[in-house]
Amino acid sequence: MTVIGERVPRSDGQTKVSGEAIYGVDYAEPGMLWGALLRSPVSAGRITRLDTTAAAAMPGVHAVLTAADAPDVHAGWVLRDQRLFATDAVRYEGQPIAAVAADTLAQARAAAAAIVLEIEPLPAVVDLVRAMAPDSPLVHPGWESYVPAAGPDFPRRGNIAAECIADPPGVDEAFARAHRVISDEFVAQRQYQAYIEPKSAVGIFRDGRYTVHTAHQFPYNVRDRVSQFLDVRPSAVRVVGHTIGGGFGAKLDASLEPYAALLSKVVGGSAVKLVNTRTEDLLTCPCRENALTRLRSAVDADGNILARELEVIADNGAYSGEMPWLASIALHCARGVYRCGPTRVVSRLMYTNTAPTGAFRGVNGTYLYHAVERHMDHIATELGLDRRDYRLQQLITDGAEMPNGQVLADAGILREGFDAVESVAPWAELQAGRRPYRGIGIGAAWWVTNPMPGTAVVKLHEDGTVAVITAATDNGSGAVSMGVTQIVAERLGIPPTDVFVTMPDTDVAGFDAGSQGSRTTRIVGKASQLAADEVVEKLRGVAAGLLEAAADDLEVADGTVRVKGVPGNSIPIAEVAVAATNTVGPVQGTGSFVTPFPDFNPGCATGLMFPSFPTPTYHVHLAEVEIDPVTGNVRVLRYVVAQEVGRVISPDGTYGQVMGGVTQGIGYALHESLRIGEDGRYRERTLESYRLPLATDIPRVEFVPLEHPDPDGPFGAKGVAESPVLLPAAVIANAVSDAIGAPLNHIPIIPEDVLAAIQGSAGDVRSDEEVAP
Amino acid sequence: MSAVELTFTVNGRPRVVEIDPAETLLGVLRDRLGLTGTKEGCNEGECGACTVLVDGLPVDSCIYAAAATAGRRVETAEGLTHDGLGRELQAAFVAAGGVQCGFCTPGFITTLVAVLREDDKPSEEDVRTALAGNICRCTGYSQILDAVAATISGRNER
Ligand code: FES
Ligand code: FES
Numbered sequence: 030m031t032v033i034g035e036r037v038p039r040s041d042g043q044t045k046v047s048g049e050a051i052y053g054v055d056y057a058e059p060g061m062l063w064g065a066l067l068r069s070p071v072s073a074g075r076i077t078r079l080d081t082t083a084a085a086a087m088p089g090v091h092a093v094l095t096a097a098d099a100p101d102v103h104a105g106w107v108l109r110d111q112r113l114f115a116t117d118a119v120r121y122e123g124q125p126i127a128a129v130a131a132d133t134l135a136q137a138r139a140a141a142a143a144i145v146l147e148i149e150p151l152p153a154v155v156d157l158v159r160a161m162a163p164d165s166p167l168v169h170p171g172w173e174s175y176v177p178a179a180g181p182d183f184p185r186r187g188n189i190a191a192e193c194i195a196d197p198p199g200v201d202e203a204f205a206r207a208h209r210v211i212s213d214e215f216v217a218q219r220q221y222q223a224y225i226e227p228k229s230a231v232g233i234f235r236d237g238r239y240t241v242h243t244a245h246q247f248p249y250n251v252r253d254r255v256s257q258f259l260d261v262r263p264s265a266v267r268v269v270g271h272t273i274g275g276g277f278g279a280k281l282d283a284s285l286e287p288y289a290a291l292l293s294k295v296v297g298g299s300a301v302k303l304v305n306t307r308t309e310d311l312l313t314c315p316c317r318e319n320a321l322t323r324l325r326s327a328v329d330a331d332g333n334i335l336a337r338e339l340e341v342i343a344d345n346g347a348y349s350g351e352m353p354w355l356a357s358i359a360l361h362c363a364r365g366v367y368r369c370g371p372t373r374v375v376s377r378l379m380y381t382n383t384a385p386t387g388a389f390r391g392v393n394g395t396y397l398y399h400a401v402e403r404h405m406d407h408i409a410t411e412l413g414l415d416r417r418d419y420r421l422q423q424l425i426t427d428g429a430e431m432p433n434g435q436v437l438a439d440a441g442i443l444r445e446g447f448d449a450v451e452s453v454a455p456w457a458e459l460q461a462g463r464r465p466y467r468g469i470g471i472g473a474a475w476w477v478t479n480p481m482p483g484t485a486v487v488k489l490h491e492d493g494t495v496a497v498i499t500a501a502t503d504n505g506s507g508a509v510s511m512g513v514t515q516i517v518a519e520r521l522g523i524p525p526t527d528v529f530v531t532m533p534d535t536d537v538a539g540f541d542a543g544s545q546g547s548r549t550t551r552i553v554g555k556a557s558q559l560a561a562d563e564v565v566e567k568l569r570g571v572a573a574g575l576l577e578a579a580a581d582d583l584e585v586a587d588g589t590v591r592v593k594g595v596p597g598n599s600i601p602i603a604e605v606a607v608a609a610t611n612t613v614g615p616v617q618g619t620g621s622f623v624t625p626f627p628d629f630n631p632g633c634a635t636g637l638m639f640p641s642f643p644t645p646t647y648h649v650h651l652a653e654v655e656i657d658p659v660t661g662n663v664r665v666l667r668y669v670v671a672q673e674v675g676r677v678i679s680p681d682g683t684y685g686q687v688m689g690g691v692t693q694g695i696g697y698a699l700h701e702s703l704r705i706g707e708d709g710r711y712r713e714r715t716l717e718s719y720r721l722p723l724a725t726d727i728p729r730v731e732f733v734p735l736e737h738p739d740p741d742g743p744f745g746a747k748g749v750a751e752s753p754v755l756l757p758a759a760v761i762a763n764a765v766s767d768a769i770g771a772p773l774n775h776i777p778i779i780p781e782d783v784l785a786a787i788q789g790s791a792g793d794v795r796s797d798e799e800v801a802p
Numbered sequence: 803m804s805a806v807e808l809t810f811t812v813n814g815r816p817r818v819v820e821i822d823p824a825e826t827l828l829g830v831l832r833d834r835l836g837l838t839g840t841k842e843g844c845n846e847g848e849c850g851a852c853t854v855l856v857d858g859l860p861v862d863s864c865i866y867a868a869a870a871t872a873g874r875r876v877e878t879a880e881g882l883t884h885d886g887l888g889r890e891l892q893a894a895f896v897a898a899g900g901v902q903c904g905f906c907t908p909g910f911i912t913t914l915v916a917v918l919r920e921d922d923k924p925s926e927e928d929v930r931t932a933l934a935g936n937i938c939r940c941t942g943y944s945q946i947l948d949a950v951a952a953t954i955s956g957r958n959e960r
Contacts, residue, residue: 042896045904046911048839048879055838225843225851225905225939274841274905275939307844505903505940681899685945689902692942716848716937724933724943 030522030587032515033744034677037525039510041272041503050272053229053244058300061231062091064292065137066285067127067144068309069119072382072709073154073168076117078147081127087143089136091296094128099291103175104257106250106282108190108349110175113258113287119148120168120347121384122710123312130292130301153382153709157321157342160188160379168347168380178257183353184636190345191353191378195360195432195634197371203336207327211408215324216775217396217758218702219344220317220693221713222389223721226274228314229304232289239266239290244273246280246504247543248533254283255290266290270533276504277693278388279314281545282350308714315387316703318344318352318378322400327370332412332419334369341397345378346385352378355392357639360432362397366443366473366647367405367423372432374634382709388545390690391754394476395697396776402472402759403774406766416763417456417471421447424473434630435641442673442737443473446649449671449733454651466656467666470763471649474755478644478748479546480624483553484539487517487560489616493588493603495521495564500533500541501553506750507682508549515678516554516743520561522586523602539621547748550678551644554743556620563618568602571609571616575600624741644739644747647673650691650756654764658787661780663699663765665726668757671733675747684732686750691730694757696722702777810871812837813881821868828852828863831878839879839908843937850936853909854878860916862935877915879908888915890953900949902940910936910946914953923954 044050081093096114103109115126127144131137154160154168167187169175177183184192204210231242239259245251248268256263273280285303292301305313320343327335341359345352359376363369409419427441450471459469485499497517503509509530518525531538542548565585572590573580576598584593591599609616629641653667670687677683700720704712713719738745758776766772771786805820812835819834828845831837831854840863843851847865854863855877856870882888891911895901900910910933917924917932924932929950930943938946 038896042901045901046892046895047883048908275903685899688942688944689940716844721937724930729944
């Protein structure tokens with residue numbers, strides 16, 4: 030009996046479908062007060078008047094707080110550049126300026142609205158290129174005084190919040206002798222994670238400590254951020270997790286939690302709850318950053334890429350969050366998965382007067398692969414080569430060395446991926462069957478499985494069931510409710526329904542790096558597996574006495590401890606558990622795991638904060654699209670994914686991640702966009718104008734899992750969930766460009782751009798530089 | 803605003819609550835009756851997380867005046883746990899992987915109960931169209947459609 034790779038229902042499924050599950054927004058405490066924030070209505074300005082007197086006197090109001098009531102400290106995940114409330118300058122629309130606690134939510138909101146606020150507006154820094162100009166106003170004139178949250182400082186100056194530069198020798202020489210130089214410029218928009226549960230938090234100050242209830246992907250990060258903002262040591266903050274209504278990276282850093290905690294302290298310990306309206310949520314969410322990417326390749330007559338330059342300018346927004354760590358991802362994606370000579374990479378992250386950007390599934394990779402794969406189509410088309418053949422000709426193979434010096438022992442899986450896609454959707458057939466306004470696109474990627482640490486305790490109950498105590502979170506992926514649950518069940522030979530995984534509580538469970546980067550099944554799964562192994566060892570030790578056999582001759586299987594090869598000679602786990610409790614003491618095991626970063630060349634770049642890609646996986650996607658030449662609408666007819674997954678632990682979970690990730694990618698490719706006005710404010714402010722993919726928009730993804738079990742992963746598992754979002758923009762843009770016969774290099778590809786391209790008047794006509802041989 | 807009394811039926815039980823005349827049905831269900839299975843995703847009639855049935859018809863309860871339900875029947879996710887079709891759909895969602903974060907799920911199931919009560923064999927196209935008012939950010943809809951298909955075939959077998 031194995032449960033690995035089997036269709037096991039998720040352990041939290043029934044409570045979710047029945048409406049019993051308690052999400053963050055559902056959580057309540059007796060006698061709870063409600064909070065609300067006064068947020069900046071402008072993107073840049075100076076507070077000239079802030080008067081809370083009238084608000085504080087309103088009915089039901091318990092407290093009104095401003096910067097004067099908060100510790101005089103800066104906080105931040107990577108760089109300590111934020112304060113809890115704006116003091117003098119406001120730097121983005123939605124920035125908190127004051128907080129209110131009142132008996133009801135309506136009273137709290139009314140009081141927040143009654144605070145007298147006057148702001149002298151200043152010109153907003155919005156344009157990424159202009160932000161770099163020496164005469165640009167600085168978003169943070171005091172940038173030099175900021176310190177990193179941990180470790181040494183990193184390259185940054187003025188509006189440049191982080192910079193990663195690789196400048197290997199030979200680039201200019203290769204460009205000088207190139208047969209052709211192909212150049213492109215790509216623009217990608219900001220994308221809102223748009224989880225359906227808005228952010229919320231309940232804060233309680235009691236016994237000199239803060240407790241925060243929140244539905245969060247990374248409870249330990251909330252602990253750290255609350256401790257920074259409130260200037261207490263981390264252990265003075267306890268974070269308790271609740272069911273999460275989606276996150277996709279946006280619930281990795283603290284948001285409302287420190288405000289709820291501080292309000293509770295000021296009102297004398299009553300619980301205080303804050304919840305975002307949808308518009309507040311949208312305006313202040315750490316969205317996927319908008320970016321401008323320029324690519325130049327020097328190619329020979331056969332299409333070999335002799336050298337490349339990639340420059341990317343990405344939007345950090347007004348504060349840094351996680352973003353500086355991610356700037357070096359440009360280095361890892363600059364070549365895509367293709368052979369390439371020396372590669373110069375300049376990646377810059379710019380402060381602007383917009384909401385801070387942050388992690389969104391497939392961080393940075395979505396627009397980098399969009400650029401790289403559009404550029405590959407451009408080179409192929411320019412040289413008269415078939416776009417798929419060209420990719421296969423240039424594809425990296427086992428042992429490929431990437432720009433950071435990381436060696437990919439198993440990159441040959443990529444060819445298997447192309448073959449798998451071919452078996453589902455033969456390229457030649459698709460080409461032969463082409464009709465006007467239909468197009469196909471293909472692309473490939475490699476990606477990381479987040480390596481950060483996790484730990485678990487597996488505790489055996491005297492009835493033979495187990496609890497898994499971990500601060501890991503299931504953001505919906507099923508990584509805990511299926512993956513970790515199945516791994517522990519398999520190890521202990523008990524049904525998954527006998528495995529209960531706790532909700533996170535930082536007072537109880539050890540550090541966990543949260544649901545990010547597809548890490549949970551692999552890292553927490555592995556930690557749980559190791560913990561279960563310890564339980565197995567203890568069970569065998571105790572059972573040896575009961576069965577009068579050597580511990581080495583025993584195995585734990587089918588709910589029993591038994592003598593190997595003598596199935597009749599067995600004893601139920603529950604009995605062993607009771608015997609153990611009364612003899613050696615209760616049985617539990619502990620496991621911890623972290624993936625080391627693969628070897629890399631530290632001298633390959635400056636600002637290399639994300640140095641290499643642990644546990645790499647490989648991906649090939651294909652899309653077929655149809656364009657309505659009258660409306661300009663693009664319809665995705667087919668979508669095929671071949672993805673290397675290590676080992677499928679849960680087929681439903683794996684497919685769900687692929688299907689869901691591709692859907693977010695289709696939205697990103699075609700319509701999802703937070704447009705930023707010249708005043709730094711978003712144009713889209715509700716889910717009415719920010720259009721999400723609907724059931725009528727999305728085809729069923731045709732999915733081929735490629736299994737190459739990882740010896741270090743639990744039952745061979747690697748990361749699955751993040752990467753499906755990496756390539757839809759790339760392959761859909763390639764398909765649309767193919768359908769029209771003109772390049773579309775800006776995303777989202779909106780109907781107006783499609784119509785303009787059809788009429789031959791697209792604004793982004795390719796620029797080619799002919800180089801004399 | 804002075805409170806008014808609302809008498810209506812919720813999940814088969816007659817209820818009388820004091821409400822504020824401007825209150826939404828969602829507010830009454832969640833805050834006054836503690837029925838938090840109905841979710842608020844947007845409060846603007848866009849996401850469908852707050853879908854409930856009023857006299858059998860799906861409505862966005864976040865933009866539906868509670869006062870308008872006087873004397874009428876309201877069904878929510880909690881109540882559908884005791885409805886044959888509701889239960890089948892719930893089980894099918896879990897079995898098919900149609901639930902990820904689950905925040906949209908009560909709204910989807912509620913809409914689908916109304917759809918399948920009306921027509922027990924809708925085409926996939928019809929189901930997709932009927933679900934255009936319910937947003938799921940996690941699943942990409944395929945496994946939700948699988949759950950509906952499983953429910954339809956299960957029902958037709960009976
Ligand atoms: S909460 Fe009612 S439609 Fe979104
Ligand atoms: S399951 Fe998360 S929104 Fe649908």
